[in-house]
Amino acid sequence: MKRTTGTITRRGLIRAGTAGAAVALFAPSVLRAQGSYPTRNINVVIATGQGGGAETTARCFTNVLRTDLGVDFEFEFHPGAGGQVGYELYANRRDKDGYNLLYSNMHPEIITFATQETTYDLPGDIIHFAKTGGTPIVTYVGANSPIQSLEQLVEEGKKRTVTIATSRLPHPGTIGMLSLAEATGADFNLIPFGGGNPTSMAAITGETDAAVLTAGVAISLGDQVRILGTFRPTPEFDAQMGNPPGVNSVFGTSIPELELSQGWAMHTEVWNNMPEVRERLVTAIRAAFDNPELKAQFEAVNYPFEGVEYGDETVCAEIVQNTIELARRYKDRIRES
Amino acid sequence: MIGGLFAHSLSYWWVMIPAVLLGNIVGAIPGFSAANTIIILLPLTLSVDVEAALIFMMALYSASQLGNGIPAILVNIPGTGGAAATTLDGYPMAQKGQAQRALVYCFVASIFGGLIGTMFVLVMLPVLSQVGNYLHSVEMVVIILFGLTLIAVIAAQDLVKGLLAGMLGLLIGAIGTDFIYSEPRATFGMIELYDGVPLVPALIGLFAISEVFMLIERGRVVKDEFMDVVVSSKFYDVWLLVKESLRSWFLMAWTALIGVIIGIIPGAGASIAAFVAYQQARTFSKTPELFGTGVPEGVAAPEAANNGVTSGTLVPLMAIGVPGGSTAAIMMVVLQYHGVTLGPRLFIDRPELAYGIFTASFITYLMMIPLMFPMAQYMSRVTTFPAFFLVPTILTFTLLGAFVPRTYMFDMGLAVAFGVLGYLARKTGYHVTALLIGIILGPLMEQYLMRALRISRGEVDILFSSTLGNILWVFLVITLVLPYVRSHMAKQKVEAA
Structure with a gap:
């Protein structure tokens, strides 16, 4: 019988099936061996809502990374419980295959981990491996506030209860203001407003005497607010913030330097067992910092580029460790506040 | 200058028309909203010029608010929490064969409210x-109480059942991590509940899925005796109804302003505005006892208010660069990617964009007149569709809608659970709206109340510490007492006669 093109025979089907199965079985390892990761889009989990600082900066990075890695990035947002929802979901329900990453607001989310009972462990389940930048924690008032300086804020706090808006209680800003109150004898009443926008509104409209958040948020509000002081001296931000003094330099205190860092994290299992994924991602993220396109991305969205700074896994491990210790030290005080 | 801006915005008609049509569709499907549609279409909004992107987003946002009311009237399924109050009178009107009338009132109120x-x-x-600067946590507590008093209004029909439903709603609303310390409450370890009971699955379950069960029993939305009314309605009737509905222009105007004021407060939103507007419209109506039985004013008030919110959310965004709601926040991010920062400086740096937001919104509402009214007659026919057609359609869209906002399979199961609860509530005479009011307003009430009490370190007198707050308290008392006074006076008149 003459065999014609396009006719499916039993033997042909078996051959094609065997070849297909072989490709399906061995292709991933072959591709891995060839260092071809990634071969498909990478999913990014963010533990805060859409439209926040984490999304803005993550997209700046992925816009640069997509050219280097040759794949696109897809975002999913799981806000809630100070980052606990996003972290639990990432740790327990996303495949540990190198195609799922976490972009993190490190400090508040680590504080949540340290002060709550969670089903994930840091760094046992999730490892932060690349810090992308950090902005100092600052305290500020609305433009119409009678409070002009950090000293005046503390003096007011010695005469009466001063209300301070904060995003949430488990937050580096809260720890900063509680430390300042403890060191100076001022009476600060921390009020959680559940997010950057309502917190800023509280200070601007005078519902609270002041607010404590990241410099990035305060800077973005322009002349609507007046920054009184910073919990981490950051010369690179000084011009934009109006040269506010460092809290420790004003009061001679030794409050830990506080900032809100952002960075990339992945499943610890992937980090330990898939070195090719680890190397490829670390190299690409590291290279992004030297790419002028990254700065252009930040400028395009009017987000301060000054705080953008690479930190490797050792830097991240230090942040995680120090923040956990700090949060556990202040855990009771946060609850009592 | 303004005239030129209107003409300029109008030149983007090719962006507005698809945005209006799309906005109506996504607004009408529970779970789909302007916010998540803008996110899905992010690549599109980033690829066009900034003005086109802005006009597209504004048109989509405005149109979706109008779209929310359509399924609320036709099949008792509000597209979002903001249209839940519309079901109270819109659906009874549809059952009485007046779906076309209800839709026209909905469109007129939405467009009029949006324009005003x-x-x-x-x-x-x-x-x-x-x-x-004056609406702080204390004032918000009183404003939310205006909405919560609607439970009492519903309870007036059956006090025990109404209050029980409201209480159950408030309890369900308390599930999730607490606002102050982020401690989980009644979540049973389910992370899907850490952020509270999600509104969309609750809304879909209580209204859509329970309605599906009821439809299976009844066969269709419209009652048999009113079938002829629906079938015989004519296209020309729409214009007569427009004329009729415009007689309620004053009600639409002041309820729209309620929406604007509530929209200014970040985090408040259309749900509070619509419930407050409905409650106020009922209080000051000459026939408050008819509210809930299918009166057009009960459709007009919440629809005008939730479209007023659309403009209100722009105030903090344009005045200080802080978004008043989730859609405004996403619009802000999109514009950031175009290198535009929203805020007061925009009026100086890019006036065509700053004013363009408002002119685009205005023109969008005008554009809805030729686009929406001709459809009212055909839309009203949905109420005559047999259950075997409506049930699978509603189930497919709503279960998908339950999944979309958070992409959790859990939410589809939750919607079904709420559906069973809603069905049982209806069969036993409990009002699902009272339940929903508790679920929507309970967490907001807790948040603002806890914040106010925390500011005062637990002193309750903070609730009476502001002038505006005290004025609102007086209004609230008047609102609660007025119906009884009027009823008493009416009784005396009857006795005297």
Whole structure:
């Protein structure tokens, strides 16, 4: 019988099936061996809502990374419980295959981990491996506030209860203001407003005497607010913030330097067992910092580029460790506040 | 200058028309909203010029608010929490064969409310931007209480059942991590509940899925005796109804302004505005006892208010660069990617964009007139569709809608659970709206109340510490007492006669 093109025979089907199965079985390892990761889009989990600082900066990075890695990035947002929802979901329900990453607001989310009972462990389940930048924690008032300086804020706090808006209680800003109150004898009443926008509104409209958040948020509000002081001296931000003094330099205190860092994290299992994924991602993220396109991305969205700074896994491990210790030290005080 | 801006915005008609049509569709499907549609279409909004992107987003946002009311009237399924109050009278009207009338009132109120709200905000922006300085947590507690008193109104029909439903709603609303310390409450370890009971699955379950069960029993939405009314309705009737509905222009105007004011407060939103507007419209109506039985004013008030919110959310965004709601926040991010920062400086740096937001909104509402009214007659026919057609359609869209906002399979199961609860509530005479009011307003009430009490370190007298707050308290008392006074006076009149 003459065999014609396009006719499916039993033997042909078996051959094609065997070849297909072989490709399906061995292709991933072959591709891995060839260092071809990634071969498909990478999913990014963010533990805060859409439209926040984490999304803005993550997209700046992925816009640069997509050219280097040759794949696109897809975002999913799981806000809630100070980052606990996003972290639990990432740790327990996303495949540990190198195609799922976490972009993190490190400090508040680590504080949540340290002060709550969670089903994930840091760094046992999730490892932060690349810090992308950090902005100092600052305290500020609305433009119409009678409070002009950090000293005046503390003096007011010695005469009466001063209300301070904060995003949430488990937050580096809260720890900063509680430390300042403890060191100076001022009476600060921390009020959680559940997010950057309502917190800023509280200070601007005078519902609270002041607010404590990241410099990035305060800077973005322009002349609507007046920054009184910073919990981490950051010369690179000084011009934009109006040269506010460092809290420790004003009061001679030794409050830990506080900032809100952002960075990339992945499943610890992937980090330990898939070195090719680890190397490829670390190299690409590291290279992004030297790419002028990254700065252009930040400028395009009017987000301060000054705080953008690479930190490797050792830097991240230090942040995680120090923040956990700090949060556990202040855990009771946060609850009592 | 303004005339030129209107003409300029109008030149983007090719963006507005698809945005209006899309906005109506996504607004009408529970779970799909302007916010998540803008996110899905992010690549599109980033690829066009900034003005086109802005006009597209504004048109989509405005149109989706109108779209929310359509399924609320036709099949008792509000597209979002903001349209839940519309079901109270819209659906009874549909059951009585007056779906076309209800839809026309919905469209007129939405368009009129949107136009009034946009004009009001455009002209009064400097003054309105100061409103936020006076509306703090204390004032919000009272405003939310206005909405919560609607439970009492519903309970008036059956006190025990109404209050029980409201209480159950408040309890369900308390599930999730607490607002102050982020401690989980009644979540049973389910992370899907850490952020509270999600509104969309609750809404879909209580209204859509329970309605599906009821439809299976009844066969269709419209009662048999009113079938002829629906079938015999004519296209020309729409214009007569428009004329009729415009007689309620004053009600639409002041309820739209309620929406604008509530919209200014970040985090408040259309749900509170619609419930407050409905409650107020009922209080000041000459026939309050008819509310809930299918009166057009019960459709007009919440629809005008939730479209007023659209303009209100722009006030903090334009005045200080802080978004008033989730859609506004996403619009802000999109514009950031275009290198545009929203805020007061935009009026100086890019006036065509700053004013363009308002002119685009205004023109969008005008454009809805030729686009929406001709459809009212055909839309009203949905109420005559047999259950075997409606049930699978509603189930497919709503279960998908339950999944979309958070992409959790859990939410589809939750919607079904709420559906069973809603069905049982209806069969036993409990009002699902009272339940929903508790679920929507309970967490907001807790949040603002806890914040106020925390500011005062637990002193309750903070609730009576502000002038505006005290004025609102007086209004609240008047609102609660007025119906009884009027009823008493009416009784005396009857006795005297």
